[in-house]
Amino acid sequence: MRTNIPRHKKLYDILRKHITEGIYKEGDLLPSENELCQIYGMTRPTVRQSLSTLANDGYIRKHQGKGSIVHRLPRDIGILSVSGTTSAVGDRNLKTRMIVKPVLVPWDDDFMFVLSDMEKESGCIYMERLRLLDEVPIFYDISYIANINLPRITSRQFENKSLFHILRTHYHIEVTGGEQRIKAIPALGKTGRYLRLEEGEPVLHLERKLETNNPVLFLYSSIYCNTKKYSIFGRF
Amino acid sequence: MRTNIPRHKKLYDILRKHITEGIYKEGDLLPSENELCQIYGMTRPTVRQSLSTLANDGYIRKHQGKGSIVHRLPRDIGILSVSGTTSAVGDRNLKTRMIVKPVLVPWDDDFMFVLSDMEKESGCIYMERLRLLDEVPIFYDISYIANINLPRITSRQFENKSLFHILRTHYHIEVTGGEQRIKAIPALGKTGRYLRLEEGEPVLHLERKLETNNPVLFLYSSIYCNTKKYSIFGRF
DNA sequence: ACTTATATCTTGTAATTACAAGTTATATTA
DNA sequence: TAATATAACTTGTAATTACAAGATATAAGT
Numbered sequence: 001m002r003t004n005i006p007r008h009k010k011l012y013d014i015l016r017k018h019i020t021e022g023i024y025k026e027g028d029l030l031p032s033e034n035e036l037c038q039i040y041g042m043t044r045p046t047v048r049q050s051l052s053t054l055a056n057d058g059y060i061r062k063h064q065g066k067g068s069i070v071h072r073l074p075r076d077i078g079i080l081s082v083s084g085t086t087s088a089v090g091d092r093n094l095k096t097r098m099i100v101k102p103v104l105v106p107w108d109d110d111f112m113f114v115l116s117d118m119e120k121e122s123g124c125i126y127m128e129r130l131r132l133l134d135e136v137p138i139f140y141d142i143s144y145i146a147n148i149n150l151p152r153i154t155s156r157q158f159e160n161k162s163l164f165h166i167l168r169t170h171y172h173i174e175v176t177g178g179e180q181r182i183k184a185i186p187a188l189g190k191t192g193r194y195l196r197l198e199e200g201e202p203v204l205h206l207e208r209k210l211e212t213n214n215p216v217l218f219l220y221s222s223i224y225c226n227t228k229k230y231s232i233f234g235r236f
Numbered sequence: 237m238r239t240n241i242p243r244h245k246k247l248y249d250i251l252r253k254h255i256t257e258g259i260y261k262e263g264d265l266l267p268s269e270n271e272l273c274q275i276y277g278m279t280r281p282t283v284r285q286s287l288s289t290l291a292n293d294g295y296i297r298k299h300q301g302k303g304s305i306v307h308r309l310p311r312d313i314g315i316l317s318v319s320g321t322t323s324a325v326g327d328r329n330l331k332t333r334m335i336v337k338p339v340l341v342p343w344d345d346d347f348m349f350v351l352s353d354m355e356k357e358s359g360c361i362y363m364e365r366l367r368l369l370d371e372v373p374i375f376y377d378i379s380y381i382a383n384i385n386l387p388r389i390t391s392r393q394f395e396n397k398s399l400f401h402i403l404r405t406h407y408h409i410e411v412t413g414g415e416q417r418i419k420a421i422p423a424l425g426k427t428g429r430y431l432r433l434e435e436g437e438p439v440l441h442l443e444r445k446l447e448t449n450n451p452v453l454f455l456y457s458s459i460y461c462n463t464k465k466y467s468i469f470g471r472f
Numbered sequence: 473a474c475t476t477a478t479a480t481c482t483t484g485t486a487a488t489t490a491c492a493a494g495t496t497a498t499a500t501t502a
Numbered sequence: 503t504a505a506t507a508t509a510a511c512t513t514g515t516a517a518t519t520a521c522a523a524g525a526t527a528t529a530a531g532t
Binding site: 043 | 486493
Binding site for chain 1: 281292297307415416417418419420421422436437438439440441443461463467468469470
């Protein structure tokens with residue numbers, strides 16, 4: 001049981017929170033590395049590791065001789081990032097509504113990604129959810145997970161909780177990467193109804209395969225996005 | 237004039253070259269950090285910085301207690317990656333047709349990204365291109381570049397050549413990263429005509445801002461994609 | 473033969489020191 | 503006053519040391 005969160009990770013969390021909560025605003029200069037050392041009682045390599053991660057995640061820009069400048073609030077929906085949908089828009093305004101509770105079903109014969117034999121044998125945990133941002137449905141999300149070493153997952157409460165959060169806290173599963181295909185398709189049938197779009201209106205469709213720290217466990221999802229108001233944002 | 241390339245950057249370049257050239261193949265274990273220290277005569281923090289960058293770029297995965305494993309060759313870099321559209325599908329089958337040759341125009345007042353004062357003053361090199369895959373139009377690409385230190389660019393031949401290729405070979409400009417917004421929109425007017433889509437059919441729209449090794453030079457583009465047949469692929 | 477413990481590998485975390493290089497404000501000089 | 507030089511910041515690079523923690527192969531025990 002590890003409860004020790006590394007110090008650089010703690011500082012990263014603090015600074016990120018300060019940025020997302022507006023204590024540091026876009027364009028603001030963060031305290032210098034040496035100041036952060038004094039404030040949080042750590043040394044420069046540790047502070048630099050935190051800032052490096054923040055810069056990697058796009059929260060700040062570092063300028064030699066100048067300092068670290070807050071770059072942007074991720075107000076665009078950053079579904080392209082690794083951390084999953086929730087962390088991108090902030091947990092506050094995003095509500096999750098379960099449409100089909102997690103059930104164990106066999107895999108489709110023509111599943112969108114290639115499955116390993118182990119995945120095929122173990123069956124598929126299937127669920128459908130709707131994510132609402134400010135009461136407006138934005139994502140219609142169909143998730144598929146291989147039924148590998150995830151006890152009692154079908155009976156868990158998913159309401160207003162991120163799937164990633166549950167996997168992390170209860171099963172120690174972290175997403176490490178993945179791949180996706182993106183298309184623009186017309187909203188048809190229930191997709192349009194869920195997302196409150198007219199028949200044939202454009203919808204963004206993502207097919208994602210996420211890799212985890214468990215090398216045999218992948219998370220698959222088919223996500224339909226209403227991009228009328230919001231864009232999908234990504235850095236690279 | 238700086239010619240001193242940092243040691244961690246040198247090692248990064250070497251290892252990346254070895255990976256892309258197949259000396260280290262996918263799944264291979266890289267030499268351990270201590271071995272790399274000995275081989276290249278540097279210390280572990282320096283080696284770790286190189287490996288950290290490689291991991292960030294997706295070339296390797298690090299596993300505590302195990303080592304660094306080559307993750308992938310970026311063979312199907314999607315349009316979401318840094319290298320631009322061309323490398324995504326391979327230069328072979330992709331043809332570029334110029335619709336509006338590069339011209340110097342003032343920037344739009346409500347440009348899709350925030351511009352620096354220098355960019356605003358210098359004006360905008362504007363061009364429109366159509367990219368065809370197997371004779372089918374896939375990308376309708378509108379590019380914007382600040383007119384900073386790019387002599388004679390409006391008179392260059394762009395036919396069937398990548399913009400990135402020209403910038404690299406003639407101006408030593410490399411794309412180092414960027415951000416983008418993605419939407420699904422209806423095909424309207426000339427967008428639909430260029431991409432041979434019916435009025436109102438879904439189109440993928442990307443707004444990209446690419447950063448370069450020249451810190452004041454950014455490449456902007458607005459890309460409309462016909463995703464009826466092909467998907468946009470991305471890894472992260 | 474199989475299980476278990478140990479040793480030894482790996483990467484992760486973190487403090488310390490030193491200097492280089494870019495930026496900016498201040499002080500100096502013409 | 504205005505241009506220039508300097509000082510005082512900032513982040514970047516890099517070597518050194520120490521221990522923690524995860525993974526794995528080897529040896530010992532049953």
